[in-house]
Amino acid sequence: MVPIRSVPSTPSSLAANDFPWIIEHREDRCTLCGRCTAVCPVNAIKLSYMRQRMPKLVLNAAERKTSYRTFVGIRQKTDVSKRCVGCGMCAMVCPNQAIKPVPNPTRDRVRFQNTQKGEAWKRGGRRNEPGANLLDKIIFTRISMLTDPALDAGRHEFFMNTLLGRVLSPEEYLKRKINGGWIPPVREIFPFIIGSMSFGALSPNMWLGLLQGVAYLNEVHKIPVVMATGEGGCPPWVLKSKFLKYMILQIASGYFGWDEIIRAIPEMKCDPAAIEIKYGQGAKPGDGGLLMWFKVSKLIARLRGVPEGVDLPSPPVHQTLYSIEESVMKMIQSLSMAWDFRVPVYPKISGSNSAKAVLNNLVRNPYAAGLLIDGVDGGTGAAYNVSMDFMGHPIASNLRECYLDLCAQGKQNEIPLFAAGGVGKNGNVTQNGMALIMLGASGVHLGKYIMQAAAGCLGAEDHNRCNICNIGLCPKGITSQNPKIYRRLDPDKVAERVVDTFLAIRTEMKKIMAPLGRSQSLPIGMSDALGIADKAAAERLQIKYVC
Template sequence: METVKTQDVTFNDLNWKIEYDADRCTMCGSCVAVCTFGAIEVVAERRSKTVSKGHQPDPTQQHQAVPVIKQKNGAANACVGCGICEKICPNRAIHPVRNTDSRGTLVSRSGSPIKRGGRTNLNADRTLDKIVVGRISQMTDPSLDSERHTFDILAPFGRVLPATELPFQSDGSELSLTGKTPPVNWIYPVIFSDMSIGALSTRAWEAVSLATAYLNEKHHIPVRMSSGEGGMPVKLMESEYLKYTILQIASGHFGWNRIIKAMPRMKVDPAGILIKIGQGAKPGDGGLLPAAKVAEHVQAIRGVPKADLMSPPNHQGLYSIEESVQKMFLSMNAAFKFRVPVAIKCAASATSVSVYNNLLRDPYKICGGFFIDGIQGGTGAANEVSLDHTGHHVVSKMRDCYLAAVKQGRQGQIPLWAGGGLGMTGNAAADAFKMICLGANGVFIGKLLIQLCGCVGNEHGRCNSCSTGKCPTGICTQDPRLVKRLDVDKAAQNIVEYTLALDSELRKLMAPIGNSSLPVGRSDALVTTDNAVANKLGIQYVC
């Protein structure tokens, strides 16, 4: 009899267990070949079998060595539940099962924090699903026809001046502009959020970029995508399509060397600049690109050697909001000669209202948008402790910011954009619409896009392995063999089709409340059966 060492990490200590049916297995080996985590292997097992080979029953017991698929022990090769083995198995002989008695959080901390990608797995509650659009046009006013009427589904990106400060001159019948106003781009109220080349494979980034261009060129839906930190291909920067991209600058300033060098050759301006101060998935922590993912092309775009790329938690020299206004905003605005709106993205925090107030009261009036990223946001790599135990919910925080602006009569001056878990359940239009009614000008979505590309991760600990370089869907890896699993055209098509559906759904939500333009701040359109939510957000409680 073998001696049991209880400290040994075996497969039943891990988060996922492989269920394998040897009777269905034909030993084709596909599952082992496809598993990027090396979680399963082919081994020979000694089996005791009763066989009968003659014409008459003649059972005899035999001991055989049979080849089987077996889950490996040890945390290093833990199954992440991605289910790619199940996807490829022709005989449904294998699939991962969540281990409800997992000791994974104990056995995975071997001297250093657990690092992973994905999203928070502890804070996946959904405020937005407790809210419905309850103010329907009935009798007092007619609903509109989502198919027949026209709808203005656009949101501002840029600093909006109060009417009293518009440089207008009146001759009694006409107004003329006598000065310049800050640039404002009216874009689709759903931005494809910042995911960098590096976090994503070039092919996955390309899919999002293709979808963006297609939606603009073919469907005239003015969606913009943010580049993410880490730059973008020079060819794209020097093309007409740059106008669909919001360039991001984050604390590592990765990629900006090439952006600045490309500026003289840019044919068009980018759609905007987004300064990333923080992100919802790991607030207070800088970006992280593990060396495993710093492939040659990433080194080229970012101008770095192959190493862990860690952006600092702060922009260097940035110690106050005032400084961010004076330095970052001015230099970014000046770089494009004040033609391109510059916005800022922060992780939602108990301090968000203070930040927003500071920006609203900034005398230079050059902050063109406040992006708030909630705890349910995603990331390519983070410490699990950050993902699960730091952050702030975005719904109430965005609402707090809006109401702070209302109190000062400054609503709409710095557009509010919210993200982080929006579209988590696949219903991005409903999420966006509710956020807009609560005061957001628009929303940004990221994880949803890669899920449309085929990402299988979720909020219940499935996969979330974006940091490993072993992404089984070819989305968050730079391994050329894995990237080949991603059909770029199909991925782009999925995003396009989803966005077209989302656009129709937005109309389907605007029409019954009788609105032909976005109901920003129309909180009276929303009701909830949750009294606490009603009180916090200032919407009607119903039962």
């Protein structure tokens, strides 16, 4: 037994196999090029000299001695702050496939130690619940047969756009049209929307790539895709460009970037697609945005009008908030007024038991242009893990409840509901989105999925892979403000992938709509087409139980 004091153990001491990801390194393949250690975003591995004793079996005591071999190898650091995040960049750059992170098959111990220095665990990503979610389990069961033949997805003409904006009841529309009254602005857009990810959360190259992709989809393919800015403003050149019409500008409780926006209004060549007022988001409901100091670069500081290198936590509520009713009314009205009532203004809230209360408030507000509900599976650049994993409401039943509430009032066409939070979490983006549309959504917002599809984000819910968007070290350059890192990301390539992604979504939408016999309008609320092999969920969502 060795003496206790010689064991290097502290409460936070961990061995490599206590970590969520364990580096597997094959010395026989390693070329010692050092690329893996150079690329590792969190310095989890080190290239080091190691010594190995080489005992010899010699009978003659005089010749008996120990020899040593030295070699160079890769070792995983066992410091909690240097834990391997499993991003796999080492495997990506290794010329010899000599190294890779492997998920720990047993329960890691980092989860008990990630409170160093009293800091609760913060991370990027979304709720760490791997596996199929409820949306993945919904299937489309009303297949047209015989009496209404299925359509040809390849040759038929499909109308898949949706409306963003307050739509008047037919009676009210006619009345105002005849009397010359105000007709609220309505945008015809593609129902899959790039959700709000801020200029600040995303790197300049990522942002530029998204914008280029969106512009190409609109101007070349005539698919009216729009993207939301998130809280943090918009680069002035975009505000004064004709591309502004593809942007939904978000205002949130920090009002970051709104100085620039308001000042740019007189020089705007066109109106933005819409204004989104963020009251909450699915990843961290009831919590404000959080841009950690790592990412507040000179550019970001200028855009947001703040000093460099400071944490930028937005307050959980808007400062104008005396009551939600007052806040919603004031903000929607003043933002509508800023663009002379030509731009739809809608709130975004976290999925919540109280979503219906907010909705009913909006129904009676003639300026509210819609409601976006962000479910518990929504992603973020930075939040406390406890908020991400345990706060919020799943989107499916929340949306359905709101939609059925609107139906009961006959208002489902007047206030479009948009859904977000986990759409495409497991890659089934079109199926997830169309399921939500048939449950009553007018469209869906995609955030994390777009980062994964268009920029190769490595983040995942299994073993909390990567998910370090918050510290500005995104190995792909998606959420970093460090030019050395974000230069890895080619905006043109991102744009290409954005276009690929939306073209594929469009094709898959046709492949879903055609067998249902639908082509003339987006099947919003076509709940008779949906089935699920889960009785309780079927009953809750008022769709068919199938088995």
